[in-house]
Amino acid sequence: MWPSLRVLEQVDASEVVEAGGVPVVLRAVVVKDSVQDLVQRFADAFRAGGLHVPPGNEQPQLASGAAMLTAVDMYRGLTFTVILQPQEGDVTLVYLGEANHTLRREPSAEGDVATLPPGAHQVLRVNDEGSRTMSFLVPMSASEVDTFYAQVLGRDGWRRTEGDASSYTRASEELRVVHEPAEGGLRSVVLILRGRARAAQGSTVP
Structure with missing residues (x-):
């Protein structure tokens, strides 16, 4: 379903992530083509592969010249998504995602990043x-979001990084x-949780 691309660099190897309970195979490459040319090339390839491509007004709109x-x-219950982000040097960063909705499982709030x-x-x-x-939408102002998470995260043992309120x-x-x-x-609002490297108890770090 994907068109042929002039790949300059593979940013990430293929990996499987879970988005909204749906497994997604994701990879990223840098190509020597403009966003405008790539949008048309992907649309033509999708249609040639028998896929339904919703019209432009039903496609998500991205900022900073990016396209999706x-x-x-x-x-088959599959969706194919491409996100195109222009980069310096007249190249484009391309994210390719393939989601299998037949394997979807109901997302659970258990183990959420935060309240x-x-x-x-x-x-x-x-x-x-x-x-x-x-990520989510909430009827709050910027200061209300900051205050809410300062209180909630402080209660849960988190400490705000000095010089970085986020x-x-x-x-x-x-x-x-x-x-x-x-x-x-x-x-x-987007909450991003990452683990930092930690040595196991009793082990040594080379």
């Missing part, structure tokens, strides 16, 4: 080997709280 295109295989604020909705949980991410640490973990305005007076 999703196609659906309605018979959700009241009124949070459109919650998306993404888990992979190195990190866990949770970063917290706890033992071998780091948590970032990133948010920005969204439509309808809402706030889009």
Whole structure:
């Protein structure tokens, strides 16, 4: 289903992550083509492969010149998504994702990155080997989000990183709280949890 690309660099090897309970095979490459040319090339390849490509007004809109295109295989329950981000030097960073919705399992709030604020909705949980991410919309202002997580995370043993109000640490973990305005007076919030390297008890670090 993917078109042929002039790959300059493979950023990441293929990995499987979980997004909203759906397993997604994800990889990233840098190619020598413009975003505009790639959008058309992917759309043509998807249609040639018998996929349904929703019209442009139904595709997510991204900022900073980036583009996103999703196609659906309605018979096999698969979606193919490409995110295109222009880079310096007239090259494009391309994220390729293939999601299998037939293997979806209901996401659980157990083990969430952190407590959700009241009124949070459109919650998306993404888990992979190195990190866990949770994003959502909430009817709160920027200061209300900051105050809420300063209280909640402080209660749970997190300490705010000096000089960085969006970063917290706890033992071998780091948590970032990133948010920005969204439509309808809402706030889009992303929580990113990463584990930091820690030696096992009794072992030595070379």
